[in-house]
Amino acid sequence: MADVSNDQGIPQPEGAVELIDTDYTIGQDNIDGQVGPFGFDIHNPVFLVSGLAIVAFVFYTLALPEQAGAAFSWLFSTVTKGFDWFFLGSANIFVIFCLLLIVTPVGSVRLGGAEATPDYGYVGWFAMLFAAGMGIGLMFFGVLEPVYHMAVSEPLGVPSPFDADGNLIPENVEAAKTMGLAATIFHWGLHPWAIYAVVALALALFSFNKGLPLTIRSAFYPILGDRVWGWWGHIIDILAVFATLFGLATSLGFGAQQANAGLNHVFGVPVGPSTQVILITGITAIALISVLRGLDGGVKVLSEINMAIAALLLFFVLLAGPTMLILTDFGEGLLAYLKEIVPLSNPVGREDTGFVQGWTSFYWAWWISWSPFVGMFIARVSRGRTVREFVICVLIIPSLVCVLWMAVFGGVAIDQVLSDPATSAVKANVIDSYNPPLSLFAMLEGLPLAGITSVIGIVLVIVFFVTSSDSGSLVIDTITAGGKVDAPVPQRVFWCVFEGAVAIVLLLSAGGLQSLQSMVISTGLPFTVVLLLMCWAIWKGLRAEPR
Secondary structure (H helix, E strand, C coil): CCEEECCCCCEEECCCCCCCCCCCCCCHHHHHCEECHHHCEECHHHHHHHHHHHHHHHHHHHHCHHHHHHHHHHHHHHHHHHCHHHHHHHHHHHHHHHHHHHHCHHHHCECCCCCCCCCCCHHHHHHHHHHHHHHHHHHHHCCHHHHHHHHHHCHHHCCCCECCCCCECHHHHHHHHHHHHHHHHHHHCHHHHHHHHHHHHHHHHHHHHCCCCCCHHHHHHHHHHHHHHCHHHHHHHHHHHHHHHHHHHHHHHHHHHHHHHHHHHHHCCCCCHHHHHHHHHHHHHHHHHHHHHHHHHHHHHHHHHHHHHHHHHHHHHHHHCCHHHHHHHHHHHHHHHHHHHHHHHCCCCCCCHHHHHHHHHHHHHHHHHHHHHHHHHHHHCCCCCEHHHHHHHHHCHHHHHHHHHHHHHHHHHHHHHHHCCCCCHHHHHHHHCCCHHHHHHHHHHCCCCHHHHHHHHHHHHHHHHHHHHHHHHHHHHHHHCCCCCCCCHHHHHHHHHHHHHHHHHHHHCCCCHHHHHHHHHHHHHHHHHHHHHHHHHHHHHHHCCCC
């Protein structure tokens, strides 16, 4: 691909056009920053404000864990109950917007210019975006969520197949089972991937086609103009750093708890905060090595290894479980999801408030918090794709993989619960006593070679943990360095260390896991507004591109 330069000397892909009727004013001093103490690339206030705020947050939570836990609990309750309609309505807009991009002429725009070619093949591309986007979550919720929605949360008012005494109600079984899968797929299907696609497309378009830095503020040039290089842009990037960091910390907390539960289940390692702190510390140290190796030498290699192990575990569970029943569940669950997607997406007049506020609102906030991280990561590996190809692949294909994963792991778990409720380890750890980190290993216990597959599960959780941590560090580092993809090594180390530190202090606070969820919700709320405005900016930018 031949490059030219715009008036500011910024490389522009061949065939790119200026946006609207004005030249880009990059504000090169703001982008370049300066190398400060300890080798950090200080990009005006973004690194300084976000870095100091995170350090202060860590010390506050350590010093006053009870007070911090109470504050986090209040945040979670207030935001999920007061803004559930806003999260649901916004996520619907993102899905509709992505579908419009597929069917409208702007879908033919190529990211990187008309002559750009993809940097990665489909296998490597899918592995990286999938491992970064969903890894730990699928391991943690793959068994837990289908069973819980079937038997406890009762989405859309579909009754549980168990009565108050734990006895099976045969006439409720089929509807509850189908809705359990449909509700789970709803949380892992089109909506989260539409959120990721919006951010990734904005970053790729304005970086590869318009020559702007690879950072969140660049997407707002069509709206703010040169003000993106001032305080408006700083605020957008600082919000992105906070959202990404707390979204990652939540995932790391889930991963640490699940790895701890698996180690206890297989090897008798004690379950508790001390073990989880050791796990987070050790895995953060491994992630540092991957961070230092960079995108191709670290993240890409780990992602492909991880996806190979995940595929092996998936096919083992499929073949060792009731295979035909699982495949039937896959089809029925997907059809039920498509049938119920509108009522499940409805933000008004819902009576299943526990499901909407405790699950859907949290999920949408979590995905939105993750979107700067996953979006920037996907953008960096997606040069050369057309907008239509990009949206279809990011939106549809990972959604189908998530459906398959949930149908296999959730389907086996549901079969174990319904076939023998009295002895089911899944029922004991999900329905009778809520123990989410152990749910995966409880399901594997009911299959052959449980000792081996449980160890594989632990390894998979840990490698997903490392993949999320190192790729997240690279993304936060890029944002705080003003869009540079080769910021100084000490800065990458700083963010990798403090991702682990935030996860540790939130787990140690009085609220524990709820503290992690609370910070995701609170940072996801303002960033939802950022994403809504981003849709408008994408549309303006695409309309100015040659097709």
